Amino acid sequence: MSELKDRTIAEIVSDDISTASVFKKYKLDFCCGGGKTVENACKNANINVDDVVDDLLNNKSKKDAPNLNFKDWSAEFLADYIVYVHHTYVKQNLDVISEFAEKVANVHGQHEPRTIEIASLFSNISSELTSHMGKEEGILFPAIKAKADNHNFELDVKTMSLIEDEHEEVGEMIKKIQELSDNFTTPEWACNTFKALYFKLEEFTNDLYQHIHLENNILFPKVKNL
Template sequence: MDLTDHIGNIVASDYRTATVFKKYNIDFCCGGGKTIEAACQSKGINKNQLLQDLLEIEKGSNPQQDQFNNWDLNRLVNYIEDKHHTYVRTTIVTLSQYLNKVAKVHGAHNPELKEILALFNTVADELEQHMQKEEMTLFAYIKEMANSEALGTDLAKPHFGTIKNPIKMMEVEHDMVGNNMSEISRLSSGYTPPEYACNTYMVSYKLLEEFENDLHQHIHLENNILFPRAIELETQLLK
């Protein structure tokens, strides 16, 4: 591992390194295309210290390090749908209720709560449409490719030309959602409620932080593992 390695590739090979990037507030999912050096330079971080932290993680044993890379694409897609898409849909309902209540009760004294609510509503709408497109179009085609490879059957060329087209769209949408969640984090001072916060206020911030962390894992699995492997498989099947 060195300073020229891309963040997304590092996390893809060992997800434990995500804790290091989170510690330094470096985006490893949407920003996974940056090198360690570029990310450190943009944030004014000591690159040698960060690299040392990553190498310390690498020294430890991690028997599950390559689990996602070793899964077949059907299993990986099903995992993303069952774990992350289900989590998003369930948590959006709960968070929307909490944030509406908190903004109504505390919004006059804490106007950022109304901004957070508006941003989260945008995130919720974006994610619901995004996941539906993934499941009905992109993921369906990835499963079709995986089955074609397993059965040795011919793969019909999709109506969107190449899988790179919907993937590019999904990555753009990932960036949009990621930027909105980053703004929510900023407005909430890193999900830190004021001392006088009621229980709903505190739970809302805790759940928002959990939601963003899950989203980082979710987007990382797609951008840095699923999508590159799907592009590679399509190239093999259609050559």
């Protein structure tokens, strides 16, 4: 633990770019002011260094998620899982990623115009997904649970197909970001904010693909067969 305190923020972020979100959470500059040790940066900002070190130690990439047998789950449980895991992830990350995207577009947009397009696409994704998840949590998922509970309940097919259309639209936008970012490959000259943006965008994309897959390919067919 003391080892992490004595390392500079820039070193830690350069070794593992996923730690950028921890520093972001505590508003500790990992880009231009990253030369300070974690301990000194915390002292200056009046932050408890142990909290930051704890978060750094707990910062685990989602790659470590276990393999789960989603197909065997009930529709109600799956709907809850999607909300607790994927909707929560999206809600927690939209603002962080938007902020990174805007910063990178402002600083590097002239030199690399694709960053401006990425920021604008992400801003569309952010508003689309917010309203989309609202429909799922407020209308579709409660209806799915009611149908699972009572087999006579008629599910509004129109809502479900509207939701599927929205998945396609968001999927197209995220694919465009993947293309524009050369599959999340940062240029050699990229600063830590740029690296953090692409790291988070890749994580977000993987999460979104899994999220939409669970809804389109497992939850909805399960509900249609109820």
